Amino acid sequence: MNRSSTSIVRAAALSVLLLLPGCSGSGSVSPTGPPDIADTTSPPPGAPSPGTSATARPKPESPSPTPLRTTAAKTATCPGGECLTVVLTGDLLLHEGLWEQAAVDGGGQLDFGPMLAAQEEYIAPADFAICHQETPLAEPGGPYSGFPAFNVPPQIADAVANLGYDACTTASNHTLDAGTAGLNRTLDTLDTAGLEHTGSYRTAAEAAEPLIVDTGEARIAVITGTYALNGIVPEFGWQVDQLDPAVMIAKADEAREAGADVVLAAVHAGDEYADYANAQQQEVAHALVDSGRFDLVYGHHSHSVLPIEKYNGVWIVYGLGNTIAAHLTPDIRNTEGLLVEVSFEQDDDGGWQGAGIRWLPATWNGPAHRWCPVAAVNLEEMAALGTSCVSTEADAASRQRSKVTVESMGAADAGAVEWQGQ
Numbered sequence: 001m002n003r004s005s006t007s008i009v010r011a012a013a014l015s016v017l018l019l020l021p022g023c024s025g026s027g028s029v030s031p032t033g034p035p036d037i038a039d040t041t042s043p044p045p046g047a048p049s050p051g052t053s054a055t056a057r058p059k060p061e062s063p064s065p066t067p068l069r070t071t072a073a074k075t076a077t078c079p080g081g082e083c084l085t086v087v088l089t090g091d092l093l094l095h096e097g098l099w100e101q102a103a104v105d106g107g108g109q110l111d112f113g114p115m116l117a118a119q120e121e122y123i124a125p126a127d128f129a130i131c132h133q134e135t136p137l138a139e140p141g142g143p144y145s146g147f148p149a150f151n152v153p154p155q156i157a158d159a160v161a162n163l164g165y166d167a168c169t170t171a172s173n174h175t176l177d178a179g180t181a182g183l184n185r186t187l188d189t190l191d192t193a194g195l196e197h198t199g200s201y202r203t204a205a206e207a208a209e210p211l212i213v214d215t216g217e218a219r220i221a222v223i224t225g226t227y228a229l230n231g232i233v234p235e236f237g238w239q240v241d242q243l244d245p246a247v248m249i250a251k252a253d254e255a256r257e258a259g260a261d262v263v264l265a266a267v268h269a270g271d272e273y274a275d276y277a278n279a280q281q282q283e284v285a286h287a288l289v290d291s292g293r294f295d296l297v298y299g300h301h302s303h304s305v306l307p308i309e310k311y312n313g314v315w316i317v318y319g320l321g322n323t324i325a326a327h328l329t330p331d332i333r334n335t336e337g338l339l340v341e342v343s344f345e346q347d348d349d350g351g352w353q354g355a356g357i358r359w360l361p362a363t364w365n366g367p368a369h370r371w372c373p374v375a376a377v378n379l380e381e382m383a384a385l386g387t388s389c390v391s392t393e394a395d396a397a398s399r400q401r402s403k404v405t406v407e408s409m410g411a412a413d414a415g416a417v418e419w420q421g422q
């Protein structure tokens with residue numbers, strides 16, 4: 001939702017958390033998946049900790065090579081009546097290169113706005129937009145750390161909120177990289193930025209409350225879980241939602257009893273830099289769909305674009321890739337991600353049914369780490385303007401790589417389309 005007061009005005013009643021009794025499902029340990037160390041990058045020696053400020057800052061202006069946009073904001077339409085749009089993005093993974101760029105963009109203060117600015121036209125119009133905060137957030141001013149135990153600049157939270165995101169999931173293999181203090185600090189920071197969150201918790205009571213966000217049109221619940229915690233044992237079992245379909249299904253039941261109209265599952269799992277959904281991902285996603293409790297299953301963690309599948313009438317987005325990152329690990333797939341919009345249409349009984357899905361391929365592999373869409377329509381626009389994300393050839397190759405992967409499990413035949421505007 002756009003909270004920056006410009007084009008779209010929605011009288012959304014945000015942040016309706018419905019207290020539920022008796023949910024103690026969080027914290028069950030998944031029997032599946034080795035706790036490997038993911039999100040690899042090599043920390044550069046002597047990485048600086050630029051000066052920072054925790055104070056609110058004005059909307060960023062982009063001095064960047066972000067390509068000029070010629071299309072207006074695009075929102076989905078449903079064939080019939082009321083349409084609800086949900087927009088998803090993948091890991092926010094702040095490697096050192098991004099802090100350094102944010103310091104350049106902010107003139108010494110850390111400003112992540114310019115590198116993500118091109119997302120706004122896709123994020124702001126959504127009824128509900130959700131990101132994934134992969135790592136702990138540090139105190140303003142640091143100290144910061146990257147791989148393997150992340151603790152990253154908290155200024156990212158304001159940047160994300162300013163784009164129009166409503167919420168972030170926080171259950172990942174890095175959730176406890178900075179211990180309980182880091183987990184708690186991250187949630188405090190998201191609260192201050194005005195972002196809802198779920199997946200990690202400061203108290204047992206907080207863990208027992210499914211996240212339900214009221215958009216003004218529908219109440220959307222998000223249930224999440226991570227496949228591992230990189231071998232770290234939580235101080236309390238309820239601190240992080242781990243990947244257990246039975247627990248997730250029970251939580252979805254509770255969310256529906258509490259009034260949720262649409263229930264999303266966010267699965268943090270997968271093989272790094274893969275272009276396929278692994279066995280665990282498929283088994284978990286199918287179990288969640290087969291329960292009949294979920295309207296959408298999506299995932300992140302692999303740092304690469306993964307397929308989209310329609311399974312028993314429900315969309316599964318196996319992997320969104322990153323929202324932004326700067327891996328030093330040389331793999332082209334970790335420079336690409338998806339921004340996905342799923343639309344739901346209201347039926348005569350007031351319920352919401354899945355209606356369509358659009359996927360937008362993007363890269364941030366060009367100058368200054370700018371997030372940059374590479375759908376066919378974007379390639380045409382950039383050709384007309386004489387701009388590119390990376391280069392004309394690299395952009396086209398990136399788009400083609402994502403398209404082949406997204407469609408490798410029958411998504412196109414099932415109705416998934418590339419985000420091309422109206």
Ligand SMILES: [Zn+2]
Nearest residue numbers: 038172173301
């Ligand atoms: Zn991860």
